[in-house]
Amino acid sequence: MADQGTGSGTDVEKYDAAVPTGTGIVTSDRIENPGFEPVRLRVSELDPKKDKANERRVALMFGLSMIGSAGAIAAYIIFPIVPGDPGSVRTNTFLLGLGLALGLFGIGFGAVHWAKSLMDGHDLVEFRHGTRGSDATRAKAAEVFHLGNKESGIGRRHLIRNTLIGALVFFPLPGIVVFRDLAPAADPNQLLKFTMWKKGTRLTKDPSGVPIKASDVTLGSVFHVIPDGLNDLPDKLEQKAKAAVLLMRLKPEDLHVSKGRESWNYQGIIAYSKICTHVGCPVALYEQQTHHLLCPCHQSTFDITHEAEVIFGPANRPLPQLPITIDSEGYLVAQSDFHEPVGPSFWERKH
Amino acid sequence: MAKTASPSARKARATGRRSPLASVSLLVIGLLATGGAYAMFTTSATAETSSQVTSMVSQGQKLFAANCASCHGMNAQGSSAAPTLIGVGAASVDFQVGTGRMPAAATGPQIAKKAVQFTDSQIAALAAYVASLGPGPAIPEPQYLTGKGNVATGAELFRVNCAMCHNVAGAGGALTQGKYAPNLHSVSAKHIYEAMLTGPQSMPVFNDLNITPQDKANIISYLTYLNKNPSPGGLSLGDLGPVSEGLFVWIFALGSVVAITVWLTAKSN
């Protein structure tokens, strides 16, 4: 506020007068700034009673705040959580929060009301300086750099300068290399191309792991399937993320089977990877009348009657089919692993 | 009699806190009442049963001819407009008619739930008639509908088998071409069971070998749990997840904050 009242002109405008205005038009035919409006007094400045009333109001709000905070402590103690009763969690959360909110609002609204109605409300003026340093300061700064250059000789001693730059370029590289072990040594491409399905693996129910007989799968049914033995694996989720399968039964005449896949279904029972070929959400919404599979994340739609080809949405490829048959006890088993990588596309998918 | 026992037990539970003994004694009373009633009913009424069934089937046949046959055919053999009902079973009829979906009002992407058109006894008659046409899923036993199963197992099965369409909280969701999986909040336990068993419209069938009757009861118990226990965090915003949370924060939270900034920066009188 040191500049207050220095009167006309500031260095912002002086400086700006010298710089290009570009598209900006500077005209002398501009209407003059009329200057500040006359000051309007507030009721609390005119009427001491109102002033007092406002004071009481502010104090009341601060008082309410204390009541709120005390209430929050009371709620914490009086309404504890009863194990197993979610209703008690709701009551505790609600009343504790309400008390705290009152405590906060009391301070907040009180302080703002105080500022608005009782503190000096007249606009004050502060002058701006140009953001740019003054010419003298800039000259001093340039001098500092000049001295730095002269005394260190960095501009002159090219060998030192260049080797320093080289060292600084190389120094962070080990920092990048050490991140290699963020993941194990194996090649992800190989991992992504295989799942735990192999010849003879039984299809079992997710999550129980109970094997499924072909006769269990009636028309219109859908089974969410995991490979037998998955639940016992230490890397269960990683394997499940590739091996989850959806099993359905259609009338054999509804299936449009392409060459080479004739034996992949068992009497109209078909198994498809549940992992979307777009970005990997589980494509689990099976409509038993239209035989469409819908992904709830990005709405890719696959037609099961046409080997899960994409009929809508951002996915590109059909869901991979798992060739299945039955074993001697009538349980559904895989004939082999999938014949292509499941899940989202990746660069080396076909490589 | 069996039917009246369970609502009164539910009422007793709803009144709030009780001693641990109370639930045991209630259970005993409930079991005795149900068992006794069942015993009485079966012994004294066996003779009347067969004649009652025949009269119900014939009543159902009349209702069917008047209300359903125009689409499903005089002998429920089906037509281009509607599927055959031979072998769909009593459960299917009880679900479709009992939720008001049938008789269908208008064709659309999906036949929606609406006001029920028939009385309970008429529905029972229709179900008996359709059940008489061929073997099919029967109306579920009340023992699976009590909502007293294992909620944790039910919740897990619900997430695996149901949540992808009906949403984890049973709030419903979109299917293709304007079809949708309906909200499950106010659906009765019996209708949920029947829906799993029969796979109405787009919904797949979950036969008893896929989800056992006991597991169906567990799923129903989980949904009953959700209905009985409002969200511990407060309003649930329709259980629609981040979308409704985002709308809430923009409209209500940021809206009120902006209103407060206007007040805060306005000149005082």
Next chain:
Amino acid sequence: MTVDTTAAAAAPATGESDLPPTTGTRVTNWAANYIDERTSISGLVKELGRKIFPDHWSFMLGEVALYSFVVILLSGTFLTFFFQPSMAVVTYNGSYAPLKGIQMSTALSSTLNISFDVRGGLLLRQVHHWAALLFIAAIGLHMLRIYFTGAFRKPREINWIIGFVLFILALAEGFTGYSLPDDLLSGNGLRIINGMVEGIPVVGTWIDYLLFGGEFPGTAIIGRFYSLHILLLPAILVAALGAHMVLLIVNKHTQFAGPGRTEGNVVGSPIMPVFAAKAGGFFFIIFGVIMLTASFVTINPVWLYGPYDPSPISAGTQPDWYIGFADGALRLVPPHWEFMLGPYTVSMNIIIPILVLLVLLALVAAYPFFEAWVTGDKREHHIADRPRNAPTRTAIGAAGVTFYGVLWAAASSDLIATHFMLTVESVIHVLQALLIVGPFISYHVAKRICIALQKKDREVALHGFESGRIVRLPGGEYVEVHEQLSDYERWKLVSFDDNAPIMLRPNKDGKITAGARLRARASNWFFEDRIAPVSLTEIEQQHHEHAAVES
């Protein structure tokens, strides 16, 4: 230009020396002296204590973001005392019945314990999450305010960039935090990230492998996100926030045009005491709003979602609102955008959305420099524009908001379909069309509205406003009396920057470069439809005519 400071600036505060010394003032004096002799803080107080902040509701939006962030820090610290960022599998045995006996990660189990076994834990979790949503929403609105009032112009371009960095950091904080509970919803969010990263050409598979520490989902990602979420990202965020505030003080706040306000001054309330009381109070109000929301409304009910498992999913799986635009971009891609490049798979259905988002963000970051290049204006600008007075900028902003809005809406295409009885397919097709056409429509509509409002302003400045008073003239004719504006009122309507397209002129070598041509064309695009502010001559002429009629 002369500024009448005495009219507006009342006498400064009289100073504490007038007050009789009490015990309180003696203690205060002693403490002030003690601190100053060890820190020279008096210099800082002198410099900053009476700095002026202009009053306008939209100038508070940045504060909303700042205070939400403070709430996030406070509530987040509480949560760290209970949360365990581990993906080790445990059997849940807490008090929420529907998950009892279920296997889940320690992360989710500890989140459930915070929710159901720690008093106030659920409240604080909800405070933290609601504050995060409000934080980013307030940043968004704050950025829109800066954009539409031109407050990014010289000398504030660097602060715009810092603000932009803060916005990106906030998104990253939000996403990492959303993922931490390791529930089904956020796990599927990570699954989508996994799929997107794998879709990046050449390096995607490896980046994904390193990110997740092996195959998805692995056992590393929650711990890694936790380090980012509570250490690295907040540290950078706080540093950038500090720089943002320092530059705010250096540049001083912009203000809207008004009587007495010029490019050379700031008019408003001093920090001590009025602004401090208002801003301090406002912090408590924001905290209160978040607290009230958290006590009334559930957010992120992880107990419903259950543990992450790659097989189940919920209908209506969406990210938090601020990631919605990215999810929407993925949803709007038509089928079959993937092709083979020799033996390699190129997933354009993922690459294009990523590029669209990056370009959108880059345009946001670069806009101030683009406009500075178009105008060639090297002056400092401290008077905020009314959006109507920069029609092309406003129109570009409207187009950008529409583009973003369509992407955002697309992220809830399934809910739009179920709630408005539409098909998902038609919703997506309409949004695909709107994504292309919508920005053009908004551009033109916004520009026309701005110009219409400018014309209306001109009309009112010159001829006054309709008073609603009908007068019968002696000839029997009825006219509505127009009331003239006061000088103060008029000033708000006429005091805006006027721009005209650059004339294409040869440079000092006598050549017209391609760059100059492009720039002339750009400036023409910006300013060809300009409405000039009312000039002094026009006003005087108008007054003469008016006087002539009246006499």
